[in-house]
Amino acid sequence: MSAIRSLLFFLLFYPGTLIYVLTVILVSPFGTPPVRKVVHGWSDFHHWLVRHVLGIRFEWDGEIPGGPFLIAVKHQAMVETVEALRFARTPVVVMKRELTTMPLFGWVTLRYGSIGVHREAGAQALREMMAKGKEAVSEGRPVVIFPEGTRVPVGESPPLRPGFAGLYRALGLPVVPVAHDSGKLWPRGLVKQPGTIHFKVGETIPPGLKRDDVEARVHQAINALN
Template sequence: MTLIRSLLFAFLFYPGTAVYVTGVILLSPFGDRTVRAIVHGWSDYHHWLVRNVLGIRMIFDGHVPEGAYLIAVKHEAMVETIEGLRLARTPVVVMKRELTQIPFFGWVTRRYGVIGVDREAGAKALRTMLAEAKQAAEQRRPVIIYPEGTRVPHGEKPDLRPGFAGLYRALGLPVVPVAHDSGRLWSRGLVKRPGIIRFKVGEVIPSGLKREEIEARVRDAINALND
């Protein structure tokens, strides 16, 4: 049954994503509000499929406040990258540059507003990320970042990538850390197991802390559900 659920999810989600992508492309001339409504509708569609097809329920402990914040999210699976659009109001997401170059889908991500990071570009990538993040903050849009830089298996607690501290220092924004345990159910493979994914929104961490302190506090907070 788990395999059947997973196959049905894939059968519905990926063609459905193509429909939403087409909708953004066709209706983009009607403005940002329309684009954002379609993208958020796609996130809601994904959430509905996860709940009703995969049998995965999500429980949220706390909520992300509105306004310009740096939202640091644990990264264990694909599910939280899409669910992140539901965590905050019109967030700008820091993501791999490769995803922003996927035909059609990549254009939609850029039209909505994302920060594509080229991991091989070094200092240049950091400068680009900082400039785009500052623009998002000026628009009072929160910025979502996965400070570990890549997916990690549930239970692992790697050091944060240097780009997080640079972004934190440059933006001067408080941080909202978000922990979860999606990796228990959501593997890199096809099969997703039913159950409960817990999200825990930590206490807001103020701006202006030294690098060692902000990294330690964020690392502890985003791993709060790793026991």
């Protein structure tokens, strides 16, 4: 049954995503608000499919505050990257550059305001990320980052990538850490399992801490359910 559900999700989500992408392109000349509305509609579409086709529920311990925060999220699966558009208010999402260079979809991510980072580009990539992050803050938008830098298997907790500390220092924002256990139901490959994904919002971490201190606190908080 899980395999059938997963196949149906695949057959609905990806063609549906193409429709939303084309719709963003069509409404883009009319300004940013319609673009955001369509992108948020896409994330709602994804959420509905996850809930009603895959049979996955979401349970939250804590609430993410509104306004400009640096939201640091554990990364175990695709599901939390799309859910971020729902649990944060019009966020700017830091993602790997490959996603922002995909045909059509990549253009939409940039039009929405996402930040593509080339992880091997070093200091130049960090400067670009900080500049776009500051632009987001000036608009009152939160910035979502996956500070471990890549998707990691359940049970693993690699050190944070340098980009997190640089962005934390440059933006001067409090950090809201978010832990979850999505990888238990959403492994690599086609088949996803029904059940409940638990999210835990950690204590807000103030700006201005030393790098070792903030990294240690964020690392512990995002791995609270690992």
